[in-house]
Amino acid sequence: MAEYWGLGLFTLLGTAVVTLFMVLTTWLGPKLVFPEKQEPFECGERQVVSPYQRFNVKFYMVAISFIIFDVEVVFLYPWAVVFNDFIGNGAGWYAYISMMVFLFVLSVGLAYEWMKGGLDWN
Amino acid sequence: MEFDLSKIPITLFIFSLIVGLFSPIMTWVERKQSALMQDRIGANRAEILGIRAIGLLHPVADVIKMITKEDTFPLGGSKFLHNIAPMIAAIPALISFAVIPYGGHYQAWGADWTLVVADLDYGVLYLLAIGSIAAYGSIIAGWAANNNWGLLGSIRVSAQMISYEVCMGISVVGLFMVFGTLKMTDMGIAQQETFRVLGFVEHLGWAQAGTAWVDFVKLPMWGIFLQPLGFFMFMTALIAENKRPPFDVPEGESELVAGYFIEYSGMKFGLFFMAEWIEVVVIAGLMTAMFLGGWSVPYIPDATLVEFFRGGVGVNMANVFAMIIHVLIFFTKVISMIFFLQLIRWSLPRFRYDQVMDLGWKILLPLSIANVAVTGLIMLLVKEVTG
Numbered sequence: 264m265a266e267y268w269g270l271g272l273f274t275l276l277g278t279a280v281v282t283l284f285m286v287l288t289t290w291l292g293p294k295l296v297f298p299e300k301q302e303p304f305e306c307g308e309r310q311v312v313s314p315y316q317r318f319n320v321k322f323y324m325v326a327i328s329f330i331i332f333d334v335e336v337v338f339l340y341p342w343a344v345v346f347n348d349f350i351g352n353g354a355g356w357y358a359y360i361s362m363m364v365f366l367f368v369l370s371v372g373l374a375y376e377w378m379k380g381g382l383d384w385n
Numbered sequence: 386m387e388f389d390l391s392k393i394p395i396t397l398f399i400f401s402l403i404v405g406l407f408s409p410i411m412t413w414v415e416r417k418q419s420a421l422m423q424d425r426i427g428a429n430r431a432e433i434l435g436i437r438a439i440g441l442l443h444p445v446a447d448v449i450k451m452i453t454k455e456d457t458f459p460l461g462g463s464k465f466l467h468n469i470a471p472m473i474a475a476i477p478a479l480i481s482f483a484v485i486p487y488g489g490h491y492q493a494w495g496a497d498w499t500l501v502v503a504d505l506d507y508g509v510l511y512l513l514a515i516g517s518i519a520a521y522g523s524i525i526a527g528w529a530a531n532n533n534w535g536l537l538g539s540i541r542v543s544a545q546m547i548s549y550e551v552c553m554g555i556s557v558v559g560l561f562m563v564f565g566t567l568k569m570t571d572m573g574i575a576q577q578e579t580f581r582v583l584g585f586v587e588h589l590g591w592a593q594a595g596t597a598w599v600d601f602v603k604l605p606m607w608g609i610f611l612q613p614l615g616f617f618m619f620m621t622a623l624i625a626e627n628k629r630p631p632f633d634v635p636e637g638e639s640e641l642v643a644g645y646f647i648e649y650s651g652m653k654f655g656l657f658f659m660a661e662w663i664e665v666v667v668i669a670g671l672m673t674a675m676f677l678g679g680w681s682v683p684y685i686p687d688a689t690l691v692e693f694f695r696g697g698v699g700v701n702m703a704n705v706f707a708m709i710i711h712v713l714i715f716f717t718k719v720i721s722m723i724f725f726l727q728l729i730r731w732s733l734p735r736f737r738y739d740q741v742m743d744l745g746w747k748i749l750l751p752l753s754i755a756n757v758a759v760t761g762l763i764m765l766l767v768k769e770v771t772g
Contacts, residue, residue: 266503266504266505267503268389268392269389269392269395269396269483269502269503270480270483270502270503270505272392272393272396272502273396273399273400273480273482273483273502273503274476274480274483276396276397276400277400277476277479277480278472278476280404280479281471281472281475281476281479281656282472284452284475284652284655284656284659285468285471285472285652285653285656287452287652288451288452288454288456288651288652288653288655289456291452291453292452292453292454292455292456292651293455294455295455298460300457301457301458301459301460302459302460303459303460303461303462303530303531303532303533303535303648304459304532304534304642304647304648305532305533305534306642310532310533312533313531314530314531314532314533314535314536315531315536318536318540319540321544322540322543322544325544325547325548325742326543326544326547328746329547329548329550329551332551332555332750333547333550333551333554335555336551336554336555336558339554339555339558339757340510340558340561340567343558343559343561343562343757344561344565344566344567345565346562346565346761346764347562347563347565347764348565350764350765350768355764355765355768356765359761359762359765362757362761363758363761366754366757366758369754370751370754373750373751373754377746377747382742382743382746382747383739384738384739384742384743385739
């Protein structure tokens, strides 16, 4: 637990500095509000369409791919940390081949997504 | 719960160094280095009583100006989200330096000092986790603005950051395999050792064991020598996560005016920039700790350095001397790394958005998976040969 209290102090300090900046900028600045100033910036034009509309499905594809591959990262980390111990115990090839099978399946998934055009931006 | 009082000065030192020195000076570095590279004079106007100090007063002027600017808010946006977004962006950037060790372990006058705020067993995971929280700040900022540019920026930033998070995660797996740990101080200790580059010559029977020229060529066990490809991929992914040029498509001023922070003014706008600059320092610190040998003097393990001073000044002062040398070495490496990152930032033009995504998914991701496979194979072959 001794480590966490340094971390807590650091987090507290960081939060305090950021909060101080936020409070200061809210208090100190001039306040002159009129409708034209409050309009969302659109290079001088009035806003024609609301931004809250449908957006390109490509971004959704990226998010789905991210979930798949990020879970893979989670599986890789424990294996990577103990890989040296496996080699030391003489089980290196066993550990290596098991993970390579997993990585191969994932690479096939990546290749499939690539061929189907899931990674293209045209 | 035990209190380790040495953590107070250690925490205060690194925090004041980052907030008080590195963060403001980065704005100066940004201007002066670009000026140097583009053959301009750069910022030199801010002055106090006629003292200009080669533009070093500009960060002070910036902060005073930003704090006293009006805080505007776009009609139709979400006030709550608008206010918490800069905090979500800035706080993770500030606190992510907590697990990066800027010195080793020292004993003086009966007290133990480990120069890291929190020596967590899962140090790198903490950094990756905190780093991905920062993405929310940018996403929320664009979403809450009721602005088309802002929303485009925030959609772009979400897709870019999650893409590069995958590459970032896999490109360091090779390093974890080599060092066998996620703890950053253990990585620093592991990097103090050396290895013989030509050692394979002996094992293949091309030279006799103990040949002088084989023993002579030694490299420190730095991450960059053990994982050269991992170093460059990890750095690329980190720069992309940082949303700085050449990866600044979410905020590209010629495309999206300012991207996700378009509706911010005053210090709320400043907080986004502060976060970005502190992230540069964190990236430099992370690369130093993981790939560039951390705090240690190359070829000289910590214990040897302490032993060297011990004869002259006693064991306590020897530890203090070693501490000072190590901290100076660490920050020299960090500053060199910042210089290098700034060189990249001012040398390369901005990528197109499809190029950014292609680099992430079609180049870095397959390469980093291959890196894991090749690293494992080499480790196994080394074991087979050396026995």
